[in-house]
Amino acid sequence: MPESTHPQETVTLTIDGREVIVPPGTTILQAAESMGNRIPHYCYHPGLSAPAQCRLCLVEVEGAPKLQPSCVTQVRDGQVVHTTSAKATAMRQGVLEFYLANHPLDCPICDQSGECKLQDYVHAEGRKHGRSREPKRVFGRDDFGGDVLFYGDRCVMCTRCVRFMNEVAQDPRLTVVERGNRSVIDTFFEDGVEGSPYAGNIVDICPVGALVSKDFLHKARAWDLDHTPSVCPNCSQGCNIDLHVRDNRVQRLKPRANPEVNGHWMCDYGRHRYEWINRDDRLRRPLYREGGDTVPGEWGTVLSELLERLEETRPIRAVASPFASTEELATLRRVVDALGGGEILFRSPEADDEIPLPGFPQLARRRDLSPNRRAAELLGMKRVGDAEGRGGLESLADYTGTLIVLGDALADMDEGFGSHAALYLYLGSHPSPAAAKADVVLPIPTFAEQEGTFINVEERVQRFWPGLLPPEQARPAWMPLGAILARLGAGELPATAAEAFLAATELMPELMGLRYETIGTRGAILNEPVLVTAP
Amino acid sequence: MAYPYTHEKEVRVLSRGWGDPRTRTVEGWKAMGGYTALEKALGMSRQEVIEEVKVSGLRGRGGAGFPTGIKWSFMPGEKKGPHYLCCNADESEPGTFKDRELLRWTPHQLIEGCLIGAYAIQAEHVFIYCRGEFFEATQVLARAVEEAYEAGYIGKNILGSGQDIDITVFAGAGAYICGEETALMNSIEGRRGLPRVKPPFPAAVGLFGKPTTINNVETLSSIPHILNNGGSWYRQWGTEKSPGTKLFCVSGHVRRPGNYELPLGFPLEELIYDVCGGFREGRSLKAVIPGGSSVPIMSAADCEGCTLDYEGVVEKGSMLGCASVIIMDDSTNIVKQVRRMVDFYAHESCGQCTPCREGTQWLARILLRIEKGRGTAEDLDTLLELGDQMTGTTICVLSDSAAAPVASSIQKFKDDYLALIRRGEKVGAA
Numbered sequence: 001m002p003e004s005t006h007p008q009e010t011v012t013l014t015i016d017g018r019e020v021i022v023p024p025g026t027t028i029l030q031a032a033e034s035m036g037n038r039i040p041h042y043c044y045h046p047g048l049s050a051p052a053q054c055r056l057c058l059v060e061v062e063g064a065p066k067l068q069p070s071c072v073t074q075v076r077d078g079q080v081v082h083t084t085s086a087k088a089t090a091m092r093q094g095v096l097e098f099y100l101a102n103h104p105l106d107c108p109i110c111d112q113s114g115e116c117k118l119q120d121y122v123h124a125e126g127r128k129h130g131r132s133r134e135p136k137r138v139f140g141r142d143d144f145g146g147d148v149l150f151y152g153d154r155c156v157m158c159t160r161c162v163r164f165m166n167e168v169a170q171d172p173r174l175t176v177v178e179r180g181n182r183s184v185i186d187t188f189f190e191d192g193v194e195g196s197p198y199a200g201n202i203v204d205i206c207p208v209g210a211l212v213s214k215d216f217l218h219k220a221r222a223w224d225l226d227h228t229p230s231v232c233p234n235c236s237q238g239c240n241i242d243l244h245v246r247d248n249r250v251q252r253l254k255p256r257a258n259p260e261v262n263g264h265w266m267c268d269y270g271r272h273r274y275e276w277i278n279r280d281d282r283l284r285r286p287l288y289r290e291g292g293d294t295v296p297g298e299w300g301t302v303l304s305e306l307l308e309r310l311e312e313t314r315p316i317r318a319v320a321s322p323f324a325s326t327e328e329l330a331t332l333r334r335v336v337d338a339l340g341g342g343e344i345l346f347r348s349p350e351a352d353d354e355i356p357l358p359g360f361p362q363l364a365r366r367r368d369l370s371p372n373r374r375a376a377e378l379l380g381m382k383r384v385g386d387a388e389g390r391g392g393l394e395s396l397a398d399y400t401g402t403l404i405v406l407g408d409a410l411a412d413m414d415e416g417f418g419s420h421a422a423l424y425l426y427l428g429s430h431p432s433p434a435a436a437k438a439d440v441v442l443p444i445p446t447f448a449e450q451e452g453t454f455i456n457v458e459e460r461v462q463r464f465w466p467g468l469l470p471p472e473q474a475r476p477a478w479m480p481l482g483a484i485l486a487r488l489g490a491g492e493l494p495a496t497a498a499e500a501f502l503a504a505t506e507l508m509p510e511l512m513g514l515r516y517e518t519i520g521t522r523g524a525i526l527n528e529p530v531l532v533t534a535p
Numbered sequence: 536m537a538y539p540y541t542h543e544k545e546v547r548v549l550s551r552g553w554g555d556p557r558t559r560t561v562e563g564w565k566a567m568g569g570y571t572a573l574e575k576a577l578g579m580s581r582q583e584v585i586e587e588v589k590v591s592g593l594r595g596r597g598g599a600g601f602p603t604g605i606k607w608s609f610m611p612g613e614k615k616g617p618h619y620l621c622c623n624a625d626e627s628e629p630g631t632f633k634d635r636e637l638l639r640w641t642p643h644q645l646i647e648g649c650l651i652g653a654y655a656i657q658a659e660h661v662f663i664y665c666r667g668e669f670f671e672a673t674q675v676l677a678r679a680v681e682e683a684y685e686a687g688y689i690g691k692n693i694l695g696s697g698q699d700i701d702i703t704v705f706a707g708a709g710a711y712i713c714g715e716e717t718a719l720m721n722s723i724e725g726r727r728g729l730p731r732v733k734p735p736f737p738a739a740v741g742l743f744g745k746p747t748t749i750n751n752v753e754t755l756s757s758i759p760h761i762l763n764n765g766g767s768w769y770r771q772w773g774t775e776k777s778p779g780t781k782l783f784c785v786s787g788h789v790r791r792p793g794n795y796e797l798p799l800g801f802p803l804e805e806l807i808y809d810v811c812g813g814f815r816e817g818r819s820l821k822a823v824i825p826g827g828s829s830v831p832i833m834s835a836a837d838c839e840g841c842t843l844d845y846e847g848v849v850e851k852g853s854m855l856g857c858a859s860v861i862i863m864d865d866s867t868n869i870v871k872q873v874r875r876m877v878d879f880y881a882h883e884s885c886g887q888c889t890p891c892r893e894g895t896q897w898l899a900r901i902l903l904r905i906e907k908g909r910g911t912a913e914d915l916d917t918l919l920e921l922g923d924q925m926t927g928t929t930i931c932v933l934s935d936s937a938a939a940p941v942a943s944s945i946q947k948f949k950d951d952y953l954a955l956i957r958r959g960e961k962v963g964a965a
């Protein structure tokens with residue numbers, strides 16, 4: 001073979017009898033993972049440096065005298081690796097027994113139970129019975145500040161938390177103190193991680209129940225939680241998250257890994273703003289005006305009433321919310337256009353500063369605190385009001401045409417809002433005093449209760465899925481608005497969110513060519529060529 | 536004041552100036568022929584210096600016995616950034632007390648060795664990492680370094696050669712693990728003294744991420760003599776594979792424990808009975824730990840015909856290590872001795888690797904239980920198995936070192952264990 005001056009492009013090795021081809025520089029652990037073979041590990045985390053100290057990922061590499069830590073051992077051509085050989089298995093069993101020697105085994109009262117790597121690994125490969133008869137070391141519980149509680153006895157000393165604070169948050173608040181068996185994670189000062197804006201992530205990356213969230217403490221068992229992929233609605237970064245739901249309530253938000261948006265992380269600002277999703281004061285049924293009052297009605301009758309009144313021609317204006325999905329906003333745009341066209345205003349809150357994550361520069365809590373402002377802007381909607389998301393609607397005070405409000409709670413408006421409008425349609429998820437004069441009030445779900453997309457600050461369109469059941473008769477706004485469009489002969493009534501999205505792509509050239517399937521769980525950048533595969 | 540006592544079989548090369556406070560000064564050291572080797576080395580090429588050390592066959596005196604000349608030749612020939620030389624003076628292995636004496640009595644011998652080593656590996660900065668507890672030794676060394684700076688042996692343009700070499704005396708904070716070379720580098724850098732994962736090896740990525748060589752005090756102290764007299768001169772002592780003289784730190788149940796400089800390959804029995812004066816009246820040999828607490832224990836039978844060189848001790852199932860010979864007579868409770876050693880390792884484990892962090896403590900607790908008469912026969916199996924799981928599974932070898940005496944003592948002194956276990960058995964129990 002002629003000598004090649006090119007750097008080698010791939011490495012071929014054998015792991016557990018199966019050949020795998022990976023780029024050079026890959027570690028054995030990553031190579032194994034790429035073929036679905038998850039080698040147990042604690043200290044290794046894809047978002048952090050690897051100190052190779054937990055010694056759980058040791059594998060047998062033919063030709064090496066000792067077992068090798070797969071998290072730092074790079075692949076070599078022709079390498080033969082055994083992860084389940086007698087030697088490797090016996091070693092893992094031994095290391096797991098060491099982990100249990102001082103572990104309190106308090107799984108019944110531990111929040112991590114059910115999603116605990118120590119439980120999982122010991123269940124899979126541990127000894128049936130531990131041999132330790134010695135007294136256990138006791139550290140007790142420590143308040144680390146912020147949302148973080150530390151149970152020292154459960155700690156496996158993987159130091160992920162210390163490395164996260166040092167390397168990613170770059171806010172060194174934690175360290176290992178003492179040495180040997182007495183070593184324990186501790187804070188430098190009394191306030192611990194208090195005020196560190198990304199500290200909540202150390203709870204996520206703790207493989208056991210040593211670091212737990214105060215907010216989630218004893219709230220739910222891990223196995224009772226349903227996980228739904230979603231997008232954090234608390235700023236325009238659009239961190240990928242999972243909604244953890246029990247009893248139709250969001251119990252916590254957890255970051256979902258997406259290397260292009262948020263890595264493995266999310267900020268505490270976003271993480272702890274979910275309680276509003278669980279509010280019980282919701283709009284549950286369509287309301288329509290009968291005499292002086294609005295009364296509950298059925299979708300059918302309320303809609304036909306509405307459609308009849310829309311047929312009269314008059315000017316139209318609308319107020320939208322940047323918290324609504326792209327599908328909802330686009331359908332609103334189409335309705336307004338079909339009714340003769342008019343201005344759509346939106347208001348969105350803004351923070352004073354960004355809160356960056358130094359170790360992962362793509363991620364920051366953005367100044368723009370709404371998840372879908374970009375979509376509103378792309379749809380030609382006009383931002384009004386101040387940085388609190390208030391004001392700017394003065395021009396509507398004595399407006400006499402058709403007025404549609406989508407999603408905006410109008411918290412700064414009083415009961416007289418829209419009282420001069422000839423037709424006032426309010427679509428919202430929560431009751432609002434400013435909807436008092438509405439002719440028709442339609443209940444819509446929150447982002448957590450429907451399927452849809454947000455477009456984030458870097459123009460990435462990202463899907464979210466429904467994790468909760470919407471209250472009673474709430475329907476995504478694209479549904480009633482789509483019905484209006486159909487009645488006006490300006491389009492078809494979309495049957496699904498995917499169809500609503502397709503209809504939106506016709507309106508927004510930036511979305512051209514995108515489908516729900518191509519967006520997937522990782523999102524897609526607007527205006528980027530999409531690979532279309534033949535059916 | 537003469538150094539406590541010497542023996543006529545000793546070959547005093549390194550320890551020649553011990554006991555004489557004058558050797559602590561530049562003048563005193565020069566009177567003994569000091570700093571001539573440095574002059575000579577600076578007149579040679581780096582390659583010639585390394586070659587001379589290779590010819591001498593000098594092996595690392597810190598315990599591993601790796602040939603020094605070869606270690607030096609691992610350093611990159613082409614210099615792309617700073618190189619460093621670290622002198623490991625963190626002597627903390629139980630039973631070892633040779634480096635302390637070298638620091639206390641002949642600091643200039645070490646300084647000269649450091650300078651020659653630094654010249655050979657193109658290092659511009661030498662760090663001498665002194666054990667935290669070595670208060671007096673560190674003071675003496677620091678004064679000597681200061682004096683050598685004033686005399687122009689250290690600093691800019693040494694002896695007009697154009698070489699700049701600095702020496703920093705660095706005091707540790709009292710952690711055994713900082714004697715491990717990569718933990719030592721972390722400690723100098725101001726981090727926790729945790730051993731690093733190898734590869735990369737220090738010669739590629741060492742102190743502050745730069746190519747670094749780490750040598751023991753005794754190794755570097757031998758260098759001036761080798762340079763002065765030639766590599767083949769050094770080979771007149773010792774064996775083919777283990778040439779030269781070695782400081783033996785003898786402790787335990789002998790009449791005259793202490794430091795003895797003897798040629799490698801010296802018979803162990805001669806050391807015990809002749810040089811050290813044998814045992815107390817009516818006592819006899821029970822066990823020997825030949826290389827500091829980290830190596831396997833030897834029984835009296837193993838000691839027969841054992842020669843104290845790197846190969847000779849391995850032949851008898853142990854290791855020469857840093858030649859810290861701990862001698863125990865028949866009054867010794869082996870279980871207690873092993874438990875105390877394992878306690879030491881449990882206390883000194885850095886706590887990174889799970890098998891070591893948890894294993895050392897677990898071993899110590901089982902051994903304590905056995906010692907107190909509450910052990911069972913199964914405990915011995917558990918000890919052996921835990922030892923197995925602690926060997927070769929960690930970043931550094933502290934864990935292996937804790938397991939070695941346990942395994943070897945159970946193998947060779949099982950009766951001591953069983954006697955304690957039986958003592959704890961209830962009368963009438965099966």
